[in-house]
Amino acid sequence: DVKVTQSSRYLVKRTGEKVFLECVQDMDHENMFWYRQDPGLGLRLIYFSYDVKMKEKGDIPEGYSVSREKKERFSLILESASTNQTSMYLCASSSGTGSYEQYFGPGTRLTVT
Amino acid sequence: GENVEQHPSTLSVQEGDSAVIKCTYSDSASNYFPWYKQELGKRPQLIIDIRSNVGEKKDQRIAVTLNKTAKHFSLHITETQPEDSAVYFCAATPTDSNYQLIWGAGTKLIIKP
Numbered sequence: 722d723v724k725v726t727q728s729s730r731y732l733v734k735r736t737g738e739k740v741f742l743e744c745v746q747d748m749d750h751e752n753m754f755w756y757r758q759d760p761g762l763g764l765r766l767i768y769f770s771y772d773v774k775m776k777e778k779g780d781i782p783e784g785y786s787v788s789r790e791k792k793e794r795f796s797l798i799l800e801s802a803s804t805n806q807t808s809m810y811l812c813a814s815s816s817g818t819g820s821y822e823q824y825f826g827p828g829t830r831l832t833v834t
Numbered sequence: 835g836e837n838v839e840q841h842p843s844t845l846s847v848q849e850g851d852s853a854v855i856k857c858t859y860s861d862s863a864s865n866y867f868p869w870y871k872q873e874l875g876k877r878p879q880l881i882i883d884i885r886s887n888v889g890e891k892k893d894q895r896i897a898v899t900l901n902k903t904a905k906h907f908s909l910h911i912t913e914t915q916p917e918d919s920a921v922y923f924c925a926a927t928p929t930d931s932n933y934q935l936i937w938g939a940g941t942k943l944i945i946k947p
Contacts, residue, residue: 752933761843763923763939764878771932779934811877815933821866823935825877 724748725826727812733832740799742829744812750824751817753795755779755787758809758828770795771817802833836861836928840938848946853914855941857924858906864926867907868935869898872921881922882909911943919945 728743744753754769766779768787776787784806788796795814799806809830813823837860847853859867868883884891884898884907891898895914900907911918921942925935 754934761939763840764937766934769932769934777932817933821868821927821933821935822880822883825879827877 725812725814725824727810727826727829729829730827731830731832733834734799734802735834736803738799738802738833740802740831740833742797742799742810742812742831744795744797744814744826745793746795746814746824747793748814748816748824749792750814751792752815753789754813754815754823755785755795755797756811756813757781758811764811767797799831802831804833807831807833836864836926836936838924838926838936838938840924840941842941843939844942844944846944846946847914849914849916851914853909853911853918853943855909855922855924855943856906857908857926857938858904859926859936860905861926861928862902862905863929866927867898867900868925869896869909870923870925872923872940874920878923914943914945916945916947919943 725746755767756764770776770789786798809828811828812826815823840857865886870878871881872878882898895912897910921940923940924938
C-alpha cells in the first residue's frame with residue numbers, strides 16, 4: 722500500500738511566522754503535489770513537483786514556496802504566514818509512469834492567528 | 835487551459851435511491867477522468883476512473899459514463915447506502931499535464947435514512 726504521511730495533523734501559528742509543512746511518500750513516486758482545501762472551493766493546486774529539485778506553480782502559488790531535495794519528501798513553506806492561509810493542506814503523490822492516480826496524505830489543518 | 839465544472843454542489847437522496855453527479859470539461863484532448871470520494875475527516879481516495887477510449891465503466895454499485903462529444907462525464911451510484919455519504923470530486927487531465935489533475939469543486943452527497 723502506498724503511504725503518504727504529513728508532519729502534523731493540526732498546527733497553530735502566528736501571523737508572520739515561517740511555517741514548514743512536510744510530506745513523505747514511501748512508493749518511489751515521481752510526482753508530488755500540494756493542495757489547499759477550503760469549503761466550497763474544492764482542491765486548489767499550490768505547487769507540484771515532477772522530479773527531484775523540479776517544481777511548477779499551480780493555481781495559487783502566491784505566499785508559498787516548495788522544496789524537494791529528495792524524491793520521497795516534498796515540503797511546503799509559508800514564508801510569512803497570514804490569516805488568509807488558514808486552511809486544510811493536502812499532499813499527494815503519483816507514480817508518473819503511466820498512472821495518474823493520486824494518493825493523498827491525511828492533511829494538515831493549519832490555523833494562523 | 836482545462837476547466838472542470840461539477841454539479842450539483844449538494845445532493846440529498848433517500849437511502850436506496852440512485853445518485854448522479856455530473857462534470858463537464860473544456861479540453862477535448864483530455865483523456866483520463868477519475869472520481870474521488872472524501873469521507874468526513876478523511877483523505878480523498880480514488881473510487882473509479884475512465885479513459886477516453888471507453889464510454890462506460892462499472893464497479894458494483896458505482897459506474898462512470900463518458901460522452902466525449904458533449905465533453906461531460908457522470909458518476910452513478912445505485913442503491914445508495916449511508917456509507918455513501920461523502921464529498922465526491924471529479925477531475926480531468928489536460929494536455930501536457932505532467933500528470934496534473936484539474937479538479938471539479940466537489941459534490942456533497944447526503945443519504946437520508
